[in-house]
Amino acid sequence: MTAEDWEARVAALWERLDAMGREDFVEAMKALAAERGEDDPDALFEVGGAHDSTGYTEAAVGYYERAVGAGLSGVRRRRVSIQMASSLRETGHPDRALAMxxxxxxxxxxxxxxxxxxxxxxxxxxxxxxxxxxxxxxxxxxxxxxxxxxxxxxxxxxxxxxxxxx
Known part of the structure; x- marks a missing residue:
């Protein structure tokens, strides 16, 4: 499996978000992420986003932090700042969000x-x-x-x- 194949499968899963149940979507994203390994920054980011987009905002923050710690880069690095700041804001940490x-x-x-x-x-x-x-x-x-x-x-x-x- 190439990185491009994995990215295409992630994009296809995101396209099905509204048609899937919350837990099913998160589990499907976790399964895709597992293909990349538990410390892959892109996979951690996508699992964080899956949690965030399905209402598991607090859990998302942990995945986002792990993704950054694992060396997340490129456009996902920019996106993680936006998404994690939003999650922090909504979970009672707006000062931390603003600093981010x-x-x-x-x-x-x-x-x-x-x-x-x-x-x-x-x-x-x-x-x-x-x-x-x-x-x-x-x-x-x-x-x-x-x-x-x-x-x-x-x-x-x-x-x-x-x-x-x-």
């Missing part, structure tokens, strides 16, 4: 920037910092608007007491 988001933002920029901003906005709201969260969300939204990008960014900056961009 801030660390991930310092790693650079990619196609997951908006997802990271969404997670940051929700985490700030969970911490009672709604205006900051709204500012983050509006700033992430602005580039996608057909017009009013500059105004939107300036309104977002104003929410948190920053000067407008001139």
């Amino acid at each position: 988001i801030e660390e991930e933002k310092s790693r650079g920029s990619d196609e997951y920037d908006d997802a990271l901003a969404m997670c940051e906005a929700l985490t700030l709201a969970k911490l009672g910092r709604d205006r900051e969260g709204l500012s983050v969300a509006l700033t992430a939204l602005a580039p996608h608007l057909p017009r009013y990008q500059r105004s939107t960014v300036n309104y977002a900056r104003g929410l948190v007491g920053k000067d407008p961009i001139r």
